[in-house]
Amino acid sequence: MTGRDLMLITGISPIILRFLFGGTAVVASRLVARSFGGRLGGVFAAFPAVYLAAVAGLSMEYEGSELLSVSEQLSRGALVGMSADICCALAASYLILKYGWKTGLSLSLLFWAVLAPVIYFTWF
Structure with missing residues (x-):
């Protein structure tokens, strides 16, 4: 694997994380709303999926005090x-x-x- 291939994979990983967290949150929100009502579904709709994925993505790009500062x-x-x-x-x-x-x-x-x-x- 070349350096360029590794950079491409590293650059795509945060996007995949956002997709997985966000998609899962949307599906969970819909299922909860259907089963228990819109109000409880709304709680799941507010799940900070993008935030969590962004923090996880930062940990792939930064380390130590720089990671803390960017976070x-x-x-x-x-x-x-x-x-x-x-x-x-x-x-x-x-x-x-x-x-x-x-x-x-x-x-x-x-x-x-x-x-x-x-x-x-x-x-x-």
Whole structure:
């Protein structure tokens, strides 16, 4: 195996992790929602699959104090994203009832896209 082959595999591994974590979380969310109701399914929908996969991916690229530093930066960004996610979910619960699922969801996602940078630049 050449160095280039190893770099390709290393570069793809974090993507595969995100796919596996994310896909599993989506399937689990749907199964739980179907079996126990949408509220409990929503708890599983909020599973931080991308975050966990990103941290696991970082461990493939960094070591020691550099890994800790990059993980801390990622975690701070995740806090911003999760805060915006909470606001998006609250907005969606209102906007979907008021405007229907297509328009309500679109407006909620637009709200998230505006709010996340505002939170980021306010906190950092």
